[in-house]
Amino acid sequence: MLTPMLTNRTSWLRTFTVAFTVLVLNACVSAQPPVDQSRFSEPYTRSVLILPPANQTTAAQASELYYTSLAVPLTRAGFYVFPSLLTQRIMQNEGIIDGAQLDNVDLALFRQMFGADMVLRTRVTRWDTSYVVITGSVTVSVEYELVSTHSGNILWEYSGSITENTGSQNTSLLGALLETALNTAQQDYIPIARELNRTAFARVPIGPYHPRYLTEEEFAARLAAWREENQR
């Protein structure tokens, strides 16, 4: 009787050890690196107004189409983002089609008229296809800036570019020519732009609606420290 019990106990001990090891290893793997919430140099950064992108490419529709890809990832980063369609209509009614038209506007205006803590400025610098015989590619390049409407300071900036290869793997020359032409013509810019946005906004300090945002006490401490710093 004793031997089976010991064997059974050994077996459970081994089971427990394996489970415990897995638990520890898994905890190590799934623990996400803490987000550095102090990277914004100013404390009040709750809401974002997305300005129409400045289009520095030859693609006439780039600004308008790219604009549609910005709000959702920013809300997922935890910010209150003013509604895209309405903001775009308001801007268009004011004759603002391209973000470059707003370069010299006093940013305090966006706080007064929209209640925005920050504006997101973007410049689309590439929105094009490159096509040479059997090689082809589509490139989207964007420069981003989050600017405080309280101070006018740039709180975050990023510049990124993604190129999608549209060349053919076809071994016949004619087939490769046709396939590359077709791939390049059909390639949609928006999935590339969305991927670029994901990469960019993963680097933004998180906003107040993100589950890992500062607690009220932490925010109050940060606000107090910021006030003290600015009163010196």
Next chain:
Amino acid sequence: MVDNNPSRQLRVFVVALVTLGLSACAAQPPSTGMYWGNYETSLYTLANSPTDRVSQQHIGNLRNVVSVSDQRGWAPPPGAMLELAVLEAEAGNQAAYVELVIREYRLYPESRVYIHRWFPDVVVPPMPTPSTSPEQATDDNQAQEALDADTNANQ
């Protein structure tokens, strides 16, 4: 030392798997979730080739964003209710328009300046009893005012 008993090996594997799953759940930050559905797709299509059909799809997607969020007990994402409100008003649904604007106003204090400025026809009644959101909103407004005072003093 090698345990060749298949049932024991299976037991070890099952326990390890369950532990892995449970610890993965425990390691996740608490999330209230956010549902955008097909919003981005229809917004893009509306910008690229606006037609009545696409416009109907977009309003349908926004209604779905709000209803799915409600079903899951999540807050509709920022801005979604305001955008839907305007489209409902254009479709002649005035009651839905007012209700959505008021919900956004109460749920997201950051929307208040925007709503006062661009939705002047909507009068937001005071809450009958204080609840978490308006209290939070009041706190936020006070924090905002304090910060504005700081900012203005420093400029």
